[in-house]
Amino acid sequence: xxxxxxxxxxxxxxxxxxxxxxxxxxxxxxxxxxxxxxxxxxxxxxxxxxxxxxxxxxxxxxxxxxxxxxxxxxxxxxxxxxxxxxxxxxxxxxxxxxxxxxxxxxxxxxxxxxxxxxxxxxxxxxxxxxxxxxxxxxxxxxxxxxxxxxxxxxxxxxxxxxxxxxxxxxxxxxxxxxxxxxxxxxxxxxxxxxxxxxxxxxxxxxxxxxxxxxxxxxxxxxxxxxxxxxxxxxxxxxxxxxxxxxxxxxxxxxxxxxxxxxxxxxxxxxxxxxxxxxxxxxxxxxxxxxxxxxxxxxxxxxxxxxxxxxxxxxxxxxxxxxxxxxxxxxxxxxxxx
Amino acid sequence: xxxxxxxxxxxxxxxxxxxxxxxxxxxxxxxxxxxxxxxxxxxxxxxxxxxxxxxxxxxxxxxxxxxxxxxxxxxxxxxxxxxxxxxxxxxxxxxxxxxxxxxxxxxxxxxxxxxxxxxxxxxxxxxxxxxxxxxxxxxxxxxxxxxxxxxxxxxxxxxxxxxxxxxxxxxxxxxxxxxxxxxxxxxxxxxxxxxxxxxxxxxxxxxxxxxxxxxxxxxxxxxxxxxxxxxxxxxxxxxxxxxxxxxxxxxxxxxxxxxxxxxxxxxxxxxxxxxxxxxxxxxxxxxxxxxxxxxxxxxxxxxxxxxxxxxxxxxxxxxxxxxxxxxxxxxxxxxxxxxxxxxxxxxxxxxxxxxxxxxxxxxxxxxxxxxxxxxxxxxxxxxxxxxxxxxxxx
Numbered sequence: 001x002x003x004x005x006x007x008x009x010x011x012x013x014x015x016x017x018x019x020x021x022x023x024x025x026x027x028x029x030x031x032x033x034x035x036x037x038x039x040x041x042x043x044x045x046x047x048x049x050x051x052x053x054x055x056x057x058x059x060x061x062x063x064x065x066x067x068x069x070x071x072x073x074x075x076x077x078x079x080x081x082x083x084x085x086x087x088x089x090x091x092x093x094x095x096x097x098x099x100x101x102x103x104x105x106x107x108x109x110x111x112x113x114x115x116x117x118x119x120x121x122x123x124x125x126x127x128x129x130x131x132x133x134x135x136x137x138x139x140x141x142x143x144x145x146x147x148x149x150x151x152x153x154x155x156x157x158x159x160x161x162x163x164x165x166x167x168x169x170x171x172x173x174x175x176x177x178x179x180x181x182x183x184x185x186x187x188x189x190x191x192x193x194x195x196x197x198x199x200x201x202x203x204x205x206x207x208x209x210x211x212x213x214x215x216x217x218x219x220x221x222x223x224x225x226x227x228x229x230x231x232x233x234x235x236x237x238x239x240x241x242x243x244x245x246x247x248x249x250x251x252x253x254x255x256x257x258x259x260x261x262x263x264x265x266x267x268x269x270x271x272x273x274x275x276x277x278x279x280x281x282x283x284x285x286x287x288x289x290x291x292x293x294x295x296x297x298x299x300x301x302x303x304x305x306x307x308x309x310x311x312x313x314x315x316x317x318x319x320x321x322x323x324x325x326x327x328x329x330x331x332x333x334x335x336x337x
Numbered sequence: 338x339x340x341x342x343x344x345x346x347x348x349x350x351x352x353x354x355x356x357x358x359x360x361x362x363x364x365x366x367x368x369x370x371x372x373x374x375x376x377x378x379x380x381x382x383x384x385x386x387x388x389x390x391x392x393x394x395x396x397x398x399x400x401x402x403x404x405x406x407x408x409x410x411x412x413x414x415x416x417x418x419x420x421x422x423x424x425x426x427x428x429x430x431x432x433x434x435x436x437x438x439x440x441x442x443x444x445x446x447x448x449x450x451x452x453x454x455x456x457x458x459x460x461x462x463x464x465x466x467x468x469x470x471x472x473x474x475x476x477x478x479x480x481x482x483x484x485x486x487x488x489x490x491x492x493x494x495x496x497x498x499x500x501x502x503x504x505x506x507x508x509x510x511x512x513x514x515x516x517x518x519x520x521x522x523x524x525x526x527x528x529x530x531x532x533x534x535x536x537x538x539x540x541x542x543x544x545x546x547x548x549x550x551x552x553x554x555x556x557x558x559x560x561x562x563x564x565x566x567x568x569x570x571x572x573x574x575x576x577x578x579x580x581x582x583x584x585x586x587x588x589x590x591x592x593x594x595x596x597x598x599x600x601x602x603x604x605x606x607x608x609x610x611x612x613x614x615x616x617x618x619x620x621x622x623x624x625x626x627x628x629x630x631x632x633x634x635x636x637x638x639x640x641x642x643x644x645x646x647x648x649x650x651x652x653x654x655x656x657x658x659x660x661x662x663x664x665x666x667x668x669x670x671x672x673x674x675x676x677x678x679x680x681x682x683x684x685x686x687x688x689x690x691x692x693x694x695x696x697x698x699x700x701x702x703x704x705x706x707x708x709x710x711x712x713x714x715x716x717x718x719x720x721x722x723x724x725x726x727x728x729x730x731x
Contacts, residue, residue: 044536055535055559059528100656156370156681160659170558246524246551247574248659250366253524297529298536300515303489 025269029284069231077274078134082142087254090239100160120232124225362423378679465500478729479510480541527551570595574660580638597665
């Protein structure tokens, strides 16, 4: 055996380092969330407790679901601007089909997810086969879907969500609202899907380097299309839940989720250029944004300041998560050795 | 101008009908589509079905596109334009241009400051101050409250909030614990109220603009056994809640007031009567017409058995319309032609014919600079209470 060759020296440590920096990013985000929730006691003594945590978790659940889809699309180097319209589509379809009864709930919800996934497939086809920039393709699909909703409802979405869904949004088990439990289940499934399944690894490979992924035998186009389909279905699901939450659909119900869905992904440590990201980070990003907004509401600052502060916090979070800072930290830690 | 208005203008479309445009700035919520449907239903009710050609144009939320749409309507030879204007001052020049071409402009709900247009609106009727006083009365002059406002920077939201603050500021016992913009939307109201409740679970009352039903849901979400007095606008869900004995037992009381979609119907009928020569046009400084403020307390809520406001009813059963349905679509005195289908689908009521408006229908609105006039002074008693009396002294 060659004495100059040591297996341990040549071990590929790149994967370990990446994991490390992703873990640090995720931990930083959750640290910030915890800090903000406790810190909000300074704002109001009623804040910072378990009830505020529950409130933040509840309000985040819609954003978490659409941010998962957005995260997948960003992972494969795209951007989904049809989130708002797909939420509206989900809400409008659910109130239209359900008409305030529980009848057929079990095929209505899968049906809505299927319809919206098909819309996502069209976006994906446009991006992969017609080489339309994702930005433009999803914006166009969003406009079309929104206009179809407008034309179909003539401005007023009719009908109600199923009573069972209403009850689902309102009921609690052991003091925890059911949508929070649902969100936890989704977080588990989505994390496995994005980070620990063959599907997720292939998506990561496509985002990292589509050419290399292609050579490696991954069906790049099909993977990309599936990311758009999942994103559309996630947004529609958020729409179904929102309609149940507000007891009805409106055409503008998705507007507040498009930019936050992108912000949550990016604040959560994913690269906006694709190829890198973890869903747990995105969840942290969504929690951070919701905590911040609920804290600012409680502070009673004016609308202008509120938006400015939200912008500043997103910027600070992004700066803190910069790659250089991690490498800096790592080299600082290594120096003593 | 005056001369042209006195002699009945000639119908301008080829088939001899009046060419009327319904110009919306925005479509997408119940209120807007109900208001538009009312006009569509009236235009299909005899004899207008034979004499009116109604064309609907939706311009979006950008004043520039409504300006260019107005210009096209004027160029197409419109006889009248009934419109929800997106801005109180950006449209002025185009409106003036249209007036000079002999086009009648009737704005409903939102207003323009160009004096040649008619503004048919409840805005000046004191929603803000009267609901604020009602809330203060319910709270006995003391308590922590939330303000759930409309759209930031909108002149209507400012008018309402200024009126309300005029009252709240007189009561040192009233503390504004949180103030947030809910965009006149149920879902946003619910989410924003939830956030405010996390910080102030001990809130004593809520003053809300449209979207109020969301505030009730947020309260129930936070604590299913506790509601508080609140005032809001005219959603069917809110009225049903006010009259709900279970909710009353949990602490809900208050009043439903605010913007009635029926304003569009009054605007349209007034315009048609002027076009037909049945009613004289008004001088330019008297074209601000006030629509009375709806005012329904828990005791006043009365369910309608049929499809219209009969026998003083003012609310529909929950299985007939969505909770976000704005109830004030009818006015038995001014708009007896309408039924529920008119508001929901824009269809005329079978057998109905257009009834002339009562003689004394026009109530002049007070001047409000920036709302319905430009170079004018607001009256000194601008925020004087008109609908409710204070029951507690500051």
